[in-house]
Amino acid sequence: MMVGSRRSAVILLSLGLLLLGHAAGPAESSAPPLVSRCVLDGMVDAGSSSYLADCVRRAHEAGHQALLVRLDTPGGELESTRDIVRAFLGARVPVLVWVGPSGARAGSAGVFITLASHLAGMAPGTNIGAAHPVVGLTGQDPEEAGGKEMARKIENDAVAFVESIAKQRGRNVEWAISAVRQSESVPAEKALALHVIEHVAPTQEAFLAWANGRSVTVADTPVTLRTANAQVVELQPSFSQRFLHALAQPAIVYILFLIAGLCIAVELTHPGLFAPGITGVVCLVLALLASSALPVRTGAIVLLLLGVALLVAELFITSGLLGAAGTVLLVLGGVFLVDRFDADWFVDSPLRVPLRTVLPTAVFVAGAAIFLAFRTAQTRRRPQLAGDVGLMGEVGQVLDAVSPSGGEVFVHGERWAAVSSAPIPPGAHVVVRRVEGLTLFVDEVKP
Structure with missing residues (x-):
């Protein structure tokens, strides 16, 4: 009996597995x-x-x-x-x-x-x-x-x-x-x-x-x-593959080099700002990374950086010639940025920085530099309003009688010790002639 029951169990198990195999087969093939x-x-x-x-x-x-x-x-x-x-x-x-x-x-x-x-x-x-x-x-x-x-x-x-x-x-x-x-x-x-x-x-x-x-x-x-x-x-x-593919565009390389040059120049002329310097270094690294995937001319990069340097120099000299020369170099650097003959490239259409990118970008950067140079020149011509020199010529009012031995005046919103060559009564108006330390030398302003 035990042998027969074992045989029956084996037969039933085999049939069950066979049925499961048939049931699983169509499900797999239907996927x-x-x-x-x-x-x-x-x-x-x-x-x-x-x-x-x-x-x-x-x-x-x-x-x-x-x-x-x-x-x-x-x-x-x-x-x-x-x-x-x-x-x-x-x-x-x-x-x-x-x-x-x-x-x-x-x-x-x-x-x-x-x-x-x-x-x-x-x-x-x-x-x-x-x-x-x-x-x-x-x-x-x-x-x-x-x-x-x-x-x-x-x-x-x-x-x-x-x-x-x-x-x-x-x-x-x-x-x-x-x-x-x-x-x-x-x-x-x-x-x-x-x-x-x-x-x-x-x-x-x-x-x-x-x-x-x-x-x-x-x-x-x-x-x-x-x-x-x-x-x-x-x-x-x-992300790295997508980022590198996006960077490998001549126009992006051109703009990155410009931003890098300008930011580094600002940091060198205004030490301690940090933000322009960090931004410039990051843009320079990105530009060099993108350049490794493009046939970029080293000479064109030098032209771009030299153009930026001339525009920065324009801020201090304000001649107009440096700004114009810098603009020309920016345009030339963009035009010649991509090597026109590189045996390692097979491109159906010309690979270059479009003029529609080069010209507006160069004009914008040059315009910004000229505007800053103009504002700087205006600032230099204005009288100094802060410090000792800023008090020269300011008009104030006497608080305590002023004489060669001393007194007090109210000038530029502040109380100052003052002396004068002749006695000046309280309430009179005075003008500052010179400053020595914290003492003002004043003269009375006649009505």
Whole structure:
């Protein structure tokens, strides 16, 4: 009996586990797949490259089906681009790039990033291309700025880079090379026909739905994507990544250097205020931090600081020439702040401080300096109202008779000991001629 009952218990337990397995199966399969998403919007710099590389790691650690990157960039720094490409090519999770929404672009450095993805899509009305090394202030061709040999070296390096990416991902190598050599740029539909991307989708949801069931190779292993009706999990950048990306703007660097120079100058001319000095040091550190993510000219920074020094000197000399020269140097420093030829940058549009920022800022700073110089000159011409010199010429009234031996007068709201060369009766009006210590030498004012 005991043996039979044990067998019955085992059978019942097995049936129960089997039923539980069937019950759990549909619940698990009904759960929507998870897809991580991050956004690259703007320049490719140290902050954005750190963010995207971190997104690849976080998506893999979370066990998500894929990482979706929404892309809209004019280009950026080459080393940061290499960091992103390196992270995409070595990813242990499928990386999907969607250039969107309509009106977005994958320019210059964006070409390398898009080609490095496992699957690439674009929204209608977007474009990709123009990856020729065109950089800096005026968008000069490297041959014009650095000579034929330097141009050839930079171009060949970029070609080898983009060719290796396109080959590894099985995309159109010829077009990738032409995007670098001839700055070719194509709209979404033509990019699809040329096999630069795999799909044109108006939304990221449509792109994920199309990608569902497709097979990609991740770390030498075929992976079938489950992205239909996926739940998108936003991966936000850290504060430092967001802050560094926000700082890496030429206009912000320009303004930070101006504020730093002015505040430090104020602290040097008015020691002990502390607040301007602390503010200036903080702005200088931020400006140097932002400069590390941009091709900034050292000479332009010197021009900015020299311009600030001339404006400060104007406060003391009030010549007008120093103020004008300082204003010119501020404008020149802003115009030449970003290096117009830097082999480490691939930017579709010129990277520079806009004149709409340079001119108003320089005029405002110069105007403020001229106003302060004018007020300082006015103050210097006014008679001194405080101290011994401030009492000279003041008129008061006699309280106790004043004589060569002494007396008291009321001057400037205060009682003073006074002496005079001739006796002066109480109530008479007197004028202060000179001051010695706490004694006033006065003369009577005749009515």
